[in-house]
Every structure is written in structure tokens, then in C-alpha cells.
Amino acid sequence: MKTTKLIISLLLLCLLFAGCTKAKEQTAPDNAPEESAENTEASNTPAVTVPETQETGTYPVFDFESKTVTLNSGHAMPILGLGMFSLSDQEAENSTYWALKAGFRLIDTARIYGNEEAVGRGLRRAIHDGIVTREEVFITTKMWTSDFDNAEEAIDASLERLGLDYIDLMILHHSQPSNDVEAYQAMEKAVAEGKLRSIGLSNYYEPEDFDRVVNATTIKPALLQNETHPYHQSLQMKEHIGQYGTVLESWFPLGGRGNTQTLFNDETISAIAKAHGVSSAQVIIRWHLQAGNICIPGSSNEDHINEDYDVWDFELTKEEMEAMAALEKDDRFADY
Numbered sequence: 001m002k003t004t005k006l007i008i009s010l011l012l013l014c015l016l017f018a019g020c021t022k023a024k025e026q027t028a029p030d031n032a033p034e035e036s037a038e039n040t041e042a043s044n045t046p047a048v049t050v051p052e053t054q055e056t057g058t059y060p061v062f063d064f065e066s067k068t069v070t071l072n073s074g075h076a077m078p079i080l081g082l083g084m085f086s087l088s089d090q091e092a093e094n095s096t097y098w099a100l101k102a103g104f105r106l107i108d109t110a111r112i113y114g115n116e117e118a119v120g121r122g123l124r125r126a127i128h129d130g131i132v133t134r135e136e137v138f139i140t141t142k143m144w145t146s147d148f149d150n151a152e153e154a155i156d157a158s159l160e161r162l163g164l165d166y167i168d169l170m171i172l173h174h175s176q177p178s179n180d181v182e183a184y185q186a187m188e189k190a191v192a193e194g195k196l197r198s199i200g201l202s203n204y205y206e207p208e209d210f211d212r213v214v215n216a217t218t219i220k221p222a223l224l225q226n227e228t229h230p231y232h233q234s235l236q237m238k239e240h241i242g243q244y245g246t247v248l249e250s251w252f253p254l255g256g257r258g259n260t261q262t263l264f265n266d267e268t269i270s271a272i273a274k275a276h277g278v279s280s281a282q283v284i285i286r287w288h289l290q291a292g293n294i295c296i297p298g299s300s301n302e303d304h305i306n307e308d309y310d311v312w313d314f315e316l317t318k319e320e321m322e323a324m325a326a327l328e329k330d331d332r333f334a335d336y
Contacts, residue, residue: 269283279307
């Protein structure tokens with residue numbers, strides 16, 4: 001009897017052990033990967049991450065594949081565009097059209113240039129001809145200082161002249177401490193209303209002046225547009241605005257009308273151009289882009305416009321970038 005009970009007890013233990021083993025095998029099959037700290041961390045990584053510039057406040061990084069930079073507003077902006085300064089209505093319309101046809105997707109104008117309507121016509125021509133869609137083009141305009149006291153009306157007037165439902169970027173054209181903060185606040189309101197996508201500043205050359213506006217407003221400037229070229233590289237301001245995720249854009253990137261030949265004939269620049277089989281203008285534009293400056297050369301010549309955009313199939317070496325950096329003279333060509 002005792003023997004029988006012992007045998008039954010052993011059989012029950014064996015069945016119990018077999019059941020536990022089978023359950024363990026079903027829970028963790030032989031081919032299942034071991035869970036490690038690395039796998040656990042990866043599984044918790046979000047699918048969408050915040051751009052580094054917005055997360056850390058570092059200077060925005062240019063994406064040469066998409067030819068854009070992500071602004072601190074979250075919008076992507078082309079890093080190479082065409083400027084409309086001093087162009088007549090007919091020139092601005094044609095240059096806008098030719099630029100979009102060449103591949104440019106950034107057009108920079110201003111109320112004081114007097115050619116916003118012409119830019120709008122050039123854009124509509126390009127859309128009509130199937131070259132671009134509105135969403136593919138980034139339009140920048142600027143509010144002139146005499147409009148600061150009536151900023152809301154100035155924004156609506158630029159929208160009407162351009163013939164647009166929204167403007168991708170509007171910037172205050174010059175520092176004017178008496179009323180630029182109020183004008184900037186009007187642009188902030190226009191962002192909330194969907195009239196403007198991004199806002200910024202132009203011709204603020206001292207960190208204290210830039211911070212004066214930043215500290216009195218809510219939206220950090222997405223962009224600072226200052227005179228910038230190899231002889232005036234805006235290094236102090238560029239370093240300063242990086243803490244806000246603000247990107248630098250160069251006006252007079254080639255030296256400006258009347259000064260281009262000074263830069264084109266510079267021995268360092270012309271030697272680099274010869275080494276790559278390109279023009280001095282192309283070298284300067286490529287330097288801007290590799291240095292992290294949005295570049296907006298201006299031209300009313302279709303051949304020059306095509307040449308200015310043809311800067312994507314060569315790259316300046318580290319040594320060439322250092323040689324360009326050594327050209328810094330803190331020498332502005334303009335006095336405004």
C-alpha cells in the first residue's frame with residue numbers, strides 16, 4: 001500500500017514538472033531574442049523626435065539633401081534663394097519666374113523694394129506653367145520702418161500685393177527701438193491667425209539690440225538677415241543667435257552691387273574657383289551654405305540666375321573653408 005502511494009506521488013510530481021516546462025517553452029520559445037537594456041530602450045523610442053535646434057537651442061543644421069533648414073518655428077526653409085533688391089517690376093517678375101524654373105524655391109522681397117506685386121505675378125506664372133506649386137515655394141518679405149506703427153495693416157497689405165493667403169516669413173527690415181517691439185508683436189498675432197508662418201529680424205548688428213526684442217516678445221526670431229559675405233562674416237551675431245535656434249541669412253552675399261568684383265577678384269576666392277572649375281560667385285555661394293548662412297544672391301540675368309543655383313555638385317574642402325574664413329575683415333560694404 002505504501003509502495004502504491006509512493007508511485008502515485010512520483011507520477012503526480014512528474015506530470016506537474018512536465019506541465020511547468022511546457023508552459024515555460026510556450027512563453028519563451030527557443031528562437032526568441034533575449035531582452036536587453038538596449039532592446040528595451042529602443043522599444044520606448046518615440047517615432048517622431050523634436051528637431052535638435054528646438055530641443056537644445058543650438059544653431060540650425062543645414063540639410064544638403066533636401067536643400068533646406070528647419071527653422072525654430074518648425075517650418076523648413078530653402079537654404080538658397082534669389083533676392084529682389086533694386087529690381088524693377090518687370091525684372092522682379094521675370095527673375096522670380098526664371099529662379100523657380102532654375103530650381104530655386106526661396107524668393108526674398110520687401111515692401112520698400114516696391115516689387116511685391118511683381119513677385120506674386122512671377123510666382124503665379126510658374127504655378128500656371130506647372131513648374132511649382134504654392135506649397136513648394138518659400139516667400140519672404142519685410143516690413144519697412146515707416147509701417148511699424150501700423151503693423152497689422154502692413155501685413156495685410158503685403159499679403160494683398162503678393163496675392164497670397166499666407167507669407168512664409170516676414171521680418172522687420174531694420175532695428176527701430178522706438179516701436180519695433182510693437183511691430184514684432186503684431187507679427188506674432190499674425191502667426192496665430194495663420195497669415196504668417198515664421199517671423200524674424202533684419203539689420204540688428206549688436207547682441208544687445210537683438211535681445212531687446214527677444215526679451216520683450218514671445219516667439220523667438222526664426223531668422224536674422226544681415227549683411228554677410230567673406231569680408232564681413234557676422235561671426236559674433238551668428239554665435240549669439242544660435243542659443244535661440246535662430247538662423248543667419250546673408251544679404252549682399254556676393255558683396256552687393258558695385259562690390260561684387262572686389263570679392264570675385266580676391267586671390268583666395270579666384271584660386272578656389274579655378275581649382276573647382278567654377279566661378280567666383282559659385283565659390284562664395286557654396287561657402288555661405290557650408291558655413292551655415294542662408295544665401296540670397298540677386299540678379300535680373302537668367303544666365304546668372306542659373307549659374308547661382310548650380311552649386312550642388314562640388315564641395316569646398318576643409319582647407320578651402322579655412323582659407324575663406326581667413327578673409328574676415330569685419331568690413332561692411334553698406335552703411336544701412
